[in-house]
Amino acid sequence: MIETPRDPHPPVVAARPVPTSPQSGEARPLPAAHEERVRVLSVLVEDGANTLSKISGLIRRRGFHVRSISVGPSRQAGRSRMTLTVDAGHAEVDQVLKQLERLVEVIEIEDVTGEEVHSRELVVAKVKASQVAGLVDRGAKVLNTGADGTTVEFAGEGTDVGDFINELMQHGVLDVARSGPVVLRRSA
Amino acid sequence: MILEALEREGVEFIFGYPGGANLPIYQHLPEHPKLKHILVRHEQGAAHMADGYARACGKPGVVFATSGPGALNLVTGLCTAYMDSVPMIAITGQVNSTQVGRDAFQESDVIGATSSVTKHSYLVTSIDQLPRVIHEAFHIATTGRPGPVLIDICKDVQQADAERVTPERLEIPGYQPNGHVNLDRAREAAQALAGAERPVILAGHGVLLSRAERELFKFAEKAAAPVGTTLLGIGAFPVNHPLSLHMTGFMGTGWNLKAVQNADVLMMVGMRVDDRVTARLADFAPKVKTFIHVDIDGSEMGKNVRPHIELVADARNALEAMTPHVGELQAGRGQWLAQIDAWREEHPLKYTHSNGHLQPQDVLIDMYRRCRNEAIVVADVGQNQIWAALWWNYDRPGLFLNSGGSGTMGFALPAAIGAKFGRPEKTVWCVAGEGGFVMTAQELSVAVEHQLDVKIVLLNNFSLGMVRQFQDDFYGGVRSQVDLTHMPDFVKLADAYGLPAVRVDKLEDVGPAMDAAERTKGPFLIDFHIDPEANVYPIVPLGKSLNDFWEAPDK
Numbered sequence: 164m165i166e167t168p169r170d171p172h173p174p175v176v177a178a179r180p181v182p183t184s185p186q187s188g189e190a191r192p193l194p195a196a197h198e199e200r201v202r203v204l205s206v207l208v209e210d211g212a213n214t215l216s217k218i219s220g221l222i223r224r225r226g227f228h229v230r231s232i233s234v235g236p237s238r239q240a241g242r243s244r245m246t247l248t249v250d251a252g253h254a255e256v257d258q259v260l261k262q263l264e265r266l267v268e269v270i271e272i273e274d275v276t277g278e279e280v281h282s283r284e285l286v287v288a289k290v291k292a293s294q295v296a297g298l299v300d301r302g303a304k305v306l307n308t309g310a311d312g313t314t315v316e317f318a319g320e321g322t323d324v325g326d327f328i329n330e331l332m333q334h335g336v337l338d339v340a341r342s343g344p345v346v347l348r349r350s351a
Numbered sequence: 352m353i354l355e356a357l358e359r360e361g362v363e364f365i366f367g368y369p370g371g372a373n374l375p376i377y378q379h380l381p382e383h384p385k386l387k388h389i390l391v392r393h394e395q396g397a398a399h400m401a402d403g404y405a406r407a408c409g410k411p412g413v414v415f416a417t418s419g420p421g422a423l424n425l426v427t428g429l430c431t432a433y434m435d436s437v438p439m440i441a442i443t444g445q446v447n448s449t450q451v452g453r454d455a456f457q458e459s460d461v462i463g464a465t466s467s468v469t470k471h472s473y474l475v476t477s478i479d480q481l482p483r484v485i486h487e488a489f490h491i492a493t494t495g496r497p498g499p500v501l502i503d504i505c506k507d508v509q510q511a512d513a514e515r516v517t518p519e520r521l522e523i524p525g526y527q528p529n530g531h532v533n534l535d536r537a538r539e540a541a542q543a544l545a546g547a548e549r550p551v552i553l554a555g556h557g558v559l560l561s562r563a564e565r566e567l568f569k570f571a572e573k574a575a576a577p578v579g580t581t582l583l584g585i586g587a588f589p590v591n592h593p594l595s596l597h598m599t600g601f602m603g604t605g606w607n608l609k610a611v612q613n614a615d616v617l618m619m620v621g622m623r624v625d626d627r628v629t630a631r632l633a634d635f636a637p638k639v640k641t642f643i644h645v646d647i648d649g650s651e652m653g654k655n656v657r658p659h660i661e662l663v664a665d666a667r668n669a670l671e672a673m674t675p676h677v678g679e680l681q682a683g684r685g686q687w688l689a690q691i692d693a694w695r696e697e698h699p700l701k702y703t704h705s706n707g708h709l710q711p712q713d714v715l716i717d718m719y720r721r722c723r724n725e726a727i728v729v730a731d732v733g734q735n736q737i738w739a740a741l742w743w744n745y746d747r748p749g750l751f752l753n754s755g756g757s758g759t760m761g762f763a764l765p766a767a768i769g770a771k772f773g774r775p776e777k778t779v780w781c782v783a784g785e786g787g788f789v790m791t792a793q794e795l796s797v798a799v800e801h802q803l804d805v806k807i808v809l810l811n812n813f814s815l816g817m818v819r820q821f822q823d824d825f826y827g828g829v830r831s832q833v834d835l836t837h838m839p840d841f842v843k844l845a846d847a848y849g850l851p852a853v854r855v856d857k858l859e860d861v862g863p864a865m866d867a868a869e870r871t872k873g874p875f876l877i878d879f880h881i882d883p884e885a886n887v888y889p890i891v892p893l894g895k896s897l898n899d900f901w902e903a904p905d906k
Contacts, residue, residue: 209525212474217466224467255657261650267471267491270525 207271231343366397370417372444375509392793398428403766408773411438419457430468434756439499448505470498478511495528530665541676547616556583557621563667564748583755601891605698618643634896708882731763731783761790798874841878852876
């Protein structure tokens with residue numbers, strides 16, 4: 164078939180493009196930045212249809228990058244607690260908090276970077292039955308065992324979760340999902 | 352219910368355009384004669400009119416538009432108001448709440464499209480939300496650092512029956528603007544400035560927004576500190592005062608830039624310290640030992656320049672709190688002020704006037720002579736804007752309106768119309784280039800319909816002058832897509848719209864044309880054919896420091 168350079172009605176099914184982005188499972192390069200440019204923020208927000216899009220829109224518009232985001236209901240009705248890990252990009256690092264604070268949807272915001280906090284992340288993974296024992300030794304919990312594999316969960320600090328996932332990768336994993344951190348300040 | 356709520360908020364004018372999704376509001380509009388609706392010819396015009404209205408009289412401007420294209424036509428106007436912190440309420444119609452998300456006719460995600468250019472926005476899908484939302488919107492738009500707030504109201508909500516509800520007490524936990532001053536910080540700031548050898552104060556739009564001109568004047572005189580303003584701060588300090596440095600920034604006056612670049616303490620009040628003020632950031636005010644920043648928006652602290660002393664406060668409160676801590680006579684200040692006087696002599700504003708062409712400055716000097724510190728001057732964007740700013744001559748706080756942050760071409764005519772509605776006792780002069788003028792020229796109909804005293808000074812150089820100047824000076828002299836030879840005959844265009852107009856291309860005809868404009872009640876247009884090669888000076892070449900400003904060539 165001769166390709167017309169300016170076909171007003173191109174074929175519906177296009178040739179599959181060669182993937183250029185990393186395959187899932189591969190380590191994803193983080194935005195080039197120093198660690199001190201990454202802030203961990205605990206944010207109390209008003210529940211609403213626009214809240215998440217306002218926050219993510221602001222982060223994009225100011226040139227910041229989201230590394231992780233976790234949201235869940237807070238103890239107050241109509242308000243949610245968000246834990247955001249944000250790279251300040253080319254901006255001054257304190258801008259991340261200051262800009263988010265301006266949003267009417269943001270009720271309270273606290274920068275807990277480097278503070279004494281409990282920070283937990285969760286991994287849920289499906290593995291071959293032969294590996295379960297070793298993972299349980301590391302603290303994983305079995306959620307379900309089926310013909311196609313065993314599902315385990317593991318929660319911990321970010322580095323522990325990272326180590327756990329590295330181990331999974333070495334021994335083969337059928338499927339894995341990982342959350343971002345949720346943090347709470349340590350009581351004195 | 353919407354209209355009643357607007358009456359309760361004290362709204363007098365609405366600039367709007369009806370359409371399918373706001374028909375229920377318009378159906379009831381005639382029942383509210385206190386709300387004067389100005390039918391615009393394009394929604395962008397409505398937004399700029401509301402903006403000009405708000406800048407001129409200080410009350411929030413109100414805009415109506417329908418869903419989809421109507422609302423999206425507001426985006427540029429919202430951004431203009433947002434960048435310059437202008438209070439505005441935009442009420443847009445949205446499709447029925449049950450149709451949202453179904454790609455209904457004239458549906459668009461207005462909240463999504465406007466979030467980054469509004470201070471806040473609401474999508475109203477139920478009548479219960481409406482009284483609270485409208486009341487909150489006015490509060491948010493007008494308090495703290497002002498800005499536009501958009502309310503997108505589904506059509507079924509507009510026509511829902513509801514009891515008239517008095518708005519409940521305001522409770523917005525996520526919005527607590529703080530205008531109070533940290534008094535220790537204020538003392539520290541005042542003492543730093545008073546103790547400086549070479550102090551400079553720069554004043555921005557925040558000074559005008561908080562009506563702090565008098566406080567600034569007192570403070571500056573007592574501290575014997577020279578004062579420059581940003582483009583949007585023009586009018587915050589009398590320009591003929593011995594302490595005036597006039598406009599700062601990359602097209603600011605030479606003596607201002609010299610002062611900023613040699614200051615040891617720099618106080619920046621009610622301003623964002625953006626790139627147009629600093630030029631190359633690394634070389635901005637390099638001799639400063641103490642930066643003091645006063646702004647009501649805490650996020651401005653350290654956004655571009657990290658202050659040593661920061662005061663997150665309303666400019667007026669801050670200046671009031673600082674003044675008592677400045678000693679009466681500032682010894683040793685004489686040398687610095689004499690140095691500034693010398694720079695003022697050495698780097699005066701000047702322009703070419705010997706090449707036979709009509710110069711824009713000739714026109715503006717004549718215009719300002721007639722303004723007598725009284726008239727409102729609204730400038731468009733481009734060379735006309737900077738000329739109008741630099742030749743501003745008011746010696747008391749006056750109104751110079753322009754789109755500074757957003758730089759929106761087409762702003763001047765609708766904003767001048769809005770300003771006239773806001774301050775009907777004032778003469779309003781609209782200064783524009785021909786490029787920007789035709790972007791919103793359809794609003795001439797509004798000026799004619801309401802017989803508004805808006806005098807239009809068209810500085811017509813047959814090109815996109817500022818872009819042409821940048822191409823000549825900074826982009827290898829390649830003149831690319833800046834030729835505007837093919838434009839309407841503006842006298843005929845004015846005639847078609849129904850307003851008188853004259854064309855002027857000689858210096859001796861400037862005065863008589865201006866006389867005619869002044870004599871005429873209602874709108875008047877003068878098409879000034881100015882020197883097509885006229886440039887803006889001083890100018891700092893792009894990417895250079897404020898030290899590197901170019902001055903007008905002597906020829």
